[in-house]
Amino acid sequence: MPLTVATWNINSVRLRLGLVAEFLRRFKPDVLFLQEIKTLDEGFPYAAFRELGYRHLAVNGQKGYHGVATISRKRLFDVDNRGFCGKDDSRHQAVTIKDGGGEIRLHNFYVPAGGDEPDPVVNDKFAHKLAFLDEMHSWLTAEETSRPSVLVGDLNVAPLENDVWSHRQLLRVVSHTPAETERLVKVMARGSWVDAARHFVPADQRLYTWWSYRNRDWAASNRGRRLDHIWVTPSLRPRLKNIEIVREARDWTRTSDHVPVIARLATT
């Protein structure tokens, strides 16, 4: 079966329920992974998604901030919410879906933002972000990624030069420092992950998924960063059909500062 997966840092699922519903109606992904749902599980709008035909919901919520969720038309198996760095933050959820004759393991990550100062000695949040990336690296072993897998989420790192509006000006800005980009590249390399967006868009072309709320005119200044990612294991690479960054969503009324990213996989 073909498979469409999407990821979106929604920055409050309750506030933007209408936008998520509109996204599901228009783009019809099989599975949508959300980050920053900013609610406890009991506040998640289950009924609204069921009414849209998304009957399989897995929520790893947290009060006020963080939180991830899976919204699916396909049944979900083996839901696992992993804690990282010894904290009980809700920053990860793994699910398995049946696909054709096989199974695909899907991971949804919300990597820590890391605060302002890119120095782990003076900034605990940055230290946490680096430790989180290190733990992703040690946990996502070859054994973990030997089965067909997809990894999505707000990884809060823009790894390539053209993943930010100015490589030179952002080298000391959290999200694009070498400490972060080198770690993310190591995570990718260990699992032989394929960066789905860069599979289709050459590295010399600019590609963003996030634009700050603080720009007067986000499109005109276009000071974006590519923080939201979809990776697939090598066995799924031949099935990659296309990738879509739903840039228009950045102009929707009261939208998130991140836009959805969609990957379409061909039939097995």
Added chain:
DNA sequence: ATGGCTAACAACGTTAGA
């Protein structure tokens, strides 16, 4: 280098985002 905006909440300032 700075400033700019948005959201949640034992909420009208603080913390977090990035």
